[in-house]
Amino acid sequence: MTTANASSTPVGLFANRYRVQGHLGSGGAAEVVRAVDERLERPVALKVFRAGAGAEAAERFALEGRTLARLRHPGLVQVYDYGHWDERPFLVLELIEGPTLRDVLRREPLSPSAAARLGTRLANTLSFVHGHGIVHRDVKPANILIGAGGAPRLADFGVARLTGDAAVTRTGFVVGTPAYLAPEQIRGRQAQPAADVYALGLVLLECLTGRREYGGAPLEAAAARLHRAPAVPGGLPALLRQVLRRMTLTDPRQRPSAIECAEVLGEVMSAAGAVRTQALHLPAPLVRPEPPHPTSAPAAPPTPARRRRGVSLAAATVLGLAALAGGSTLGAAPPAVTPAPAAPAGGPDPAGSTSTPRADVPAAGVPAAAPSAGTAPATDTSGSALPSAPTAGSGPATHAPSKNNANGNGNGNQTTPVKAKRKH
The missing domain is CATH 1.10.510.10 (Transferase(Phosphotransferase) domain 1)
Structure with a gap:
């Protein structure tokens, strides 16, 4: 055994078996050092009783060894051995690599x-x-x-x-x-x-x-x-x-x-x-089709049959939109589009909101872009995720008036009456 004195922190070879490598901590009655069990070649923590701590402290030290020796649980430190060396009781404990x-x-x-x-x-x-x-x-x-x-x-x-x-x-x-x-x-x-x-x-x-x-x-x-x-x-x-x-x-x-x-x-x-x-669980990013490669062959001109199918498809689309609009009549001219007056930079628009563009409010008819892949939700200091900005279909939200709506009512319909064409 190599120690400076009986009451100091152990150094060198302790109990002819444990090679001391450094100091880990100390308490009122014991010193804890890092060591290597040279017989089993494994790192351990040595808890060595401090000489002069008193008989009651020595009894408590022995009690700790007996208590831990009878317990096996992942949340406890395992006891490998208990003994005496140079009139100093010691415990050989599992070494936990980490802070307190x-x-x-x-x-x-x-x-x-x-x-x-x-x-x-x-x-x-x-x-x-x-x-x-x-x-x-x-x-x-x-x-x-x-x-x-x-x-x-x-x-x-x-x-x-x-x-x-x-x-x-x-x-x-x-x-x-x-x-x-x-x-x-x-x-x-x-x-x-x-x-x-x-x-x-x-x-x-x-x-x-x-x-x-x-x-x-x-x-x-x-x-x-x-x-x-x-x-x-x-x-x-x-x-x-x-x-x-x-x-x-x-x-x-x-x-x-x-x-x-x-x-x-x-x-x-x-x-x-x-x-x-x-x-x-964020929505997937919007994927738009890529334009044709410049080196690709030009598309074949439409044949009369293709034109007839295109006209039929367009007519079916118009009929569907007219049914959804409710109140529109076939043969009526499309409503004129009046652009909304532009608000001065930094000032309020006709609906009372500022003219600063908002990333979460899409233009009329264009779906809102979803967050890019890999974007993590914002969190507060407590570790709880903060709610993300509302997405389309997630619930009521306040949007800037549609640019296709001159009166700012946001319904996308033109309120100016339109006369149907007179047949000649």
Whole structure:
């Protein structure tokens, strides 16, 4: 073994097996380093007990090893081994390549959909832990590791306890991080699974706002929640606001279970995903036929038979249009087209709208061009897709008056009476 002294961070070869490569983090009772198991040739995380931390801390350290060793879940860090070296207990843990949630939130908050996805996975993990009779008691961003693909892994069971077992905790002794303690923990009561649900609610609020709900000194942070409930920000999906308020209720009996939280947060995540999926179903771009290639052979002149078929087709088209117009008579001269008066640049037109051309209002008789392929819908900061501009047939919309309509009524019909030709 090669270390500077018994209380420093391990270096070199630890326990004649683990080659230390670097420092990962430290807590009140232990140091965590990255190492390679030279026997199995795999990377691991070594959590080594700090000498002089006290007998109670050593007991908690051993409890963490026993607790994690009996649990196998994708949302937990796996324990490979537990032992002693140079009078220092140590744990060999699965190495999670990624930052903690605290590191992520230092850069920027999460969108509601991302927070709901994170909360769904963590709530499922807590439900598994609670099902084995274990309360974590220290759910916080620093104890949540973000692994491959953004999957959260709940770590640090050093202060966990079995339900109904208070052997490690002294009477009246509060265990956990003050900023995330449930009100009943502050009052000195034993933590039940509802305390983990409360802490997860505070973690999700911090994910959305980027700040701790109860900051300040430890005593101030602990006492603040006895005087006010957490503030759930507005502008969130209604279902997300509702579940966050329920998770952080003062009375632990009124809070939902971890599995109930996972179900509701899963609905929030699914709803956000449905909105994004719906926004991606855009109409296909309008494809216009290409003009004939200049080198192509000229079309053959129409034969008399072709001319007769063309006249018949034109007559059928006129009959169809006359039936749709309703009120037009055969033999009537086509209505004269009077152009709309041009409005001055930047000023209002006769209908009261500005003369600035709008890309979403097509000219009369020309279908609106659809968004180009690959164009993604605009999104807001919450990650929800913003509604796109209305397209033809999607519902009522306000358009500029048709240029083929002199009086601006937008129906495309000429209102000036037209006299039918007199037969001579």
